[in-house]
Amino acid sequence: MDVVSPDLNSLLPDEIMDTEAIEDIPHSHPDSTSVQSEPNDDTPVPMETDTPMASENLSLCSNVTSTEPTQLPMSISTTSSSLLTLKPGMATSIATTKTTDSLTGTSISTSGLQKLTAPFAISAANHQIILNKVASSQATEAAKSAGTQPQVIKQEGQKLLVTAIGKSGQPIVLQLPHTGSKPGISQMSGDPKSQAPQFKVVTIGGRSELKPAMGSAGNQMTTLQAQQLKTLQIAKKTPTSSAAPIKFIITKTVNSKGLSPQTTVSPVIAGRALTQNSPVMPPRTITLSESLNTSIQSISGKKIAISPLKTPSKNIKQVQSVAVSGVAGSQFKTIIPLTSQPNVQQIQVPGSRFHYVRLVTATTASSAGQPSGPSTSSLQTAKPMVVSTGAVRMSVPIVPAQTIKQMAPKPLTSAAVVTTTQTQQRLIMPATPLPQIQPNFTNLPPGTVLAPAPGGGNVGYAVVPAQYVTQLQQTPFVTLASSSGFPASTAIQTQARLPLNGLSTAEATSRPRKPCNCTKSQCLKLYCDCFANGEFCNNCNCNNCFNNLEHETERLKAIKTCLERNPEAFKPKIGKGKEGESDRRHSKGCNCKRSGCLKNYCECYEAKIMCSSICKCVGCKNFEESPERKTLMHLADAAEVRVQQQTAAKTKLSSQISDLLMRTTPVISSGGGRMPYTFVTKEVLEATCECLLEQAKKAEQPQVEAERMILEEFGHCLMRIISSAGKAKADCASINC
């Protein structure tokens, strides 16, 4: 089965993908098939496999030059008949990518796909990526001997991460253009030539190979999400012949609102949509280009291992290349650029209570936190897709805060995440659940920083709940950027202007939750609704608030404390019943004593659910047969209906008046008529009121009926006024004639 790595997706900048700096492959390894092993702390890059979807011809054209200083874009063009440099025959059937976290030793296997028998190899020497290289045992062994895990993608210099998708026996080699840049050299340093790859989502392989196993229920992409995705598909048309050259087509579906509900969208892997098959949108050829300077990372040789299984405080190393994802995840996630927070990208996880964001830290300088000079401004302009060529990109599973027990927040300071001056931070959510990894990540609380980037590290990760994303969107000035030394410039700003999830900024910034008014808790206790819901306070009325990124350390500590006290402190209190919402009930039950559970003091009542057996309430009246409850509900329903009717009536009346004005406007323009309001004389007004009062007297009860009759009568009055106005105009016209 041919699978394109979601990492390839990482090369798709757009608003979703920032330029990622993949490790620069040392040129000392001429063997293109050898796995580049990091001499130090390598973390194997988890690979993701996906079932291919597109069936159209695709041609990947890569200009491979050795040390060409000029930019050598790697292009994938449908127009070109040139083939992507593929080396078939080297691999046997590979479908499932198995990755191993060097830190945790956890293996990640994608399901629903063929087993990946061999790790893909990335060769810096010739800039080739062998996706499903089976015969790469030698390289694998070499990598192991070097103390590294296979499938390691080094951070320096590499621009393309591709998961093996090759059909059985067909290795796929993506030949990367020679970067010519060296580690330690900042590609961000104002090199206008630096250019991030221009594609986002790449799928290689035939669509027919998509298996339901890949996407459980969670894999279904909503139309809205689909609209947000720009999918780049690499379709393998003829997978049958292993020896035959593989042709790829890369299609880019942009904002395909026309996607039909039947549109099959492959799960997003590692926060990226791998495939999106839209019958509506014709495939668009896009060119994948890679600048020579993109691969340079300021932190050479270091990698930040983003291992969900590891405690970030101790185990997270600085590893540039991390992309952990499983293909067969039941959830797919969409990375959505935040409109107002440049360095945070939203990742939507359908069905998840939380959204996820990734913090993008663009490397501005090669080494010592040099403030990005004007040179970085080049990134601001141009295409939002091109973010930062030198940015470190990592995929980190981010999960809703559950328990923080396994997290060691101590070393996680706000500075690690926020105040990194050297780089921009990205927080990436893997598209797939990663069963092997996610269980541990479920212990992460919202706001948890996964990678503190010790020693001025480049990358930090923060687990941020969805609400925070909203808050970030709302807040033009985000603490994340404010406290950080790095300029919130470059492509980040460009991203900030991008619409979120197909909605305008205003639409996306609607805040469902009320602002808190905490005064003593510093918003770091569960008293605070914001905190309890995993939100950062934003536009609240609280005093001495610590529930923000500026106090991330305190916040993390508070989260830890809460979770120690109650591991499920951040879980929804209202559990969903097995049989639907009717079975919703409070997880702990209420303890009301005086409210009868019929006021909003009661959490059950507030959630519009009835008390259950687990409640410890006294004098509970919030049960099915309770007459008090029925009365309350009836009153509440009646009030709601009334409000709705009133609203509708007002709308209708307003519409009528507007229509009236519109119709009478020609009279004004004609110059011979009277202004419309002049017809509403005192007499007319009094007559109208009398009519309305008469209707009110007639109606008596109920009030709703009275209102209706009054409004109808008012409408009649208006019609008579209009009629009279029209008649007067006609008379006037006849007189003039």
Place this chain on the structure above:
DNA sequence: GAGTTTGAAACT
């Protein structure tokens, strides 16, 4: 808007 009531959360 100020004061009171209430119950969850936090504390002992």
Place this chain on the structure above:
DNA sequence: CAGTTTCAAACTC
């Protein structure tokens, strides 16, 4: 685990 205190939201006036 139970009792008490703290806290902020809900509620009343």
